[in-house]
Amino acid sequence: MNRSLVVDVLFWCFAAGSVVTGYLVFRTDSMVRAAFWLLASFVGVGAILVLLAAEFLGVVLILMMAGEMLIMAVVMVMFMMNPAGLNPMFMVHQHRFAVAAGVVSFAGLSVVALTADFPDQPVDASVDATAELGFELLGDSMLVFQTAGVALLATMIGAIALASRNGRFGTSDEGSREPALEIEELESP
């Protein structure tokens, strides 16, 4: 079989799959199912990235999302009603506006995609994109890479500080608030 035909067929399967599963995320009646559909959508996009020669990025995207979806399912069950996530639910607001926004953004972006004149320079098949990315990460773009690392470290610290139960003024579920500046004994007789 011809290689470009195989790539085309695979591309259309993954493209249709990722858009349809992405839509099902918001139509399904259970949060755990929604997380699984979102994961399926990400796997489709990751596969398209591999087809587009960005092998490392595609596989890493799938790797990242597997862990993330599991965390998402656990968080849902921690905080939402309906712990096992198997009962029906449908919770939306401003539905018509949302549909309109989605349709308009799709139409606008598609028009740009179809009418804009992008240069046609496909990536050279002999290039090892994984190795190139490695040299870029630890070469010219070292500063960007380090900045991303520091941003992630700051995020970790910030997320722990936000999610920690023990705040500066007591536990957060008792409404961790700063005490008032006035001395209360003077106000109340």
Add this chain to the structure above:
Amino acid sequence: MRAYLEPGAAVGAVAVAMAVGVYVVAVIDGTAGRLAGGTGRSDLGAVLLDPLRTVAVLATQRRRRTERPDAPGWALAPGLLGGLAATGLAVVPVGPGAAVADPSTGFVVFATAIAFVMIAVFLHGWSPNSLFPLIGAYRYGAQALSLQIPFLLAMLATALPAESLAVMDIVQAQEDLWNVVRQPLGLPIYLMVGIGVSFWGPLNLPDGADLVGGTSAEDAGTDRLAWELARAAMLFAIASMGAAAFLGGWWGPLLPGPAWMALKTLFLLVVMVGSRHLVARVRIEPFVVACWAVFIPLALVNIFVSGALLL
């Protein structure tokens, strides 16, 4: 990607490897159980036939249905786990230039398969809509999320001497010195993670007896058969990757490369399967704390040391 086989031959090779691996896991498990417990007939015939007898019993047993399960998810979970084991096996080379697939990101593909095991096990526990499987699924979530980072760091250290993420290059770089000598912390962490990811032996908390079988509490008949086969296949994939990444793969004196690969995989399988009969089960809270507070720093030390040795 460099492919070495026609698609049909590749699928066949992986399927044969998985079937042999699953059978070997069952035989080792039966032998270890007999040696440790000293029960039952222990002649060679019984050891070799027992797995087949178990398969026959499970294949004819009646399946069980629960109230309003997520039927597609329940049916998909063992298939997904088996497919992940096949993906993992496909990137493991058995000899110089002999692998089903050797993508330039082979190490990441294997790590992705391991990360996806979390999804398969969670799906398996969640979909029957039943209490004990769901508790097992959450236990596995806690256990597997804590295992991911030590696993990635321990594996990443093996890519340093190879200066490549392709598994073929990782094995090639161990010609003079195996990674188990170069990075002594790597293999123990990898084995601990391997046992935990395939929830076997001391880390069998998601399917533990205290949960009446955990995620597979509602499985009977062919459902249970498929799940057990997929679990054993995953264990086999992890052992063969350990042999390739830490024990020097096909390198060794006298014997041909694939034979060394098979022997090393067998050795790791004996260690991992034997742990089920010899090591006491670990409680989950201290284990999760140990993962974050002990194994991640140890794996980082491992990376720093191997990086410093290379400079």
Add this chain to the structure above:
Amino acid sequence: MTLETVLVVAAALFAVGLYGAISQQSFVMLMMGLELMINGALLALIALWALSTGGNPQGQMLAIVFMTVMAIEMALGFALITNVYRVRRADITEKLRKLKG
């Protein structure tokens, strides 16, 4: 698989994500919408990298930055959800009429 088709697929993912982010009441579902939007942007970026810029490595670098943004969004989002739930017992957007503590 041409540049235009991949970009249209990316636009569709972005639009679905936008619909979800605007319409969903639950915080977690709202974040799923945001994730889909970033995902569409990532796909468009890689399509332009692979088919229009001849594989300039800085394009992949930008994609790594996108993924970092994704991870930061998720981590801070979950932390905020945890905190909001503790303080307000709220799990949907309607319960947060004011944002001040």
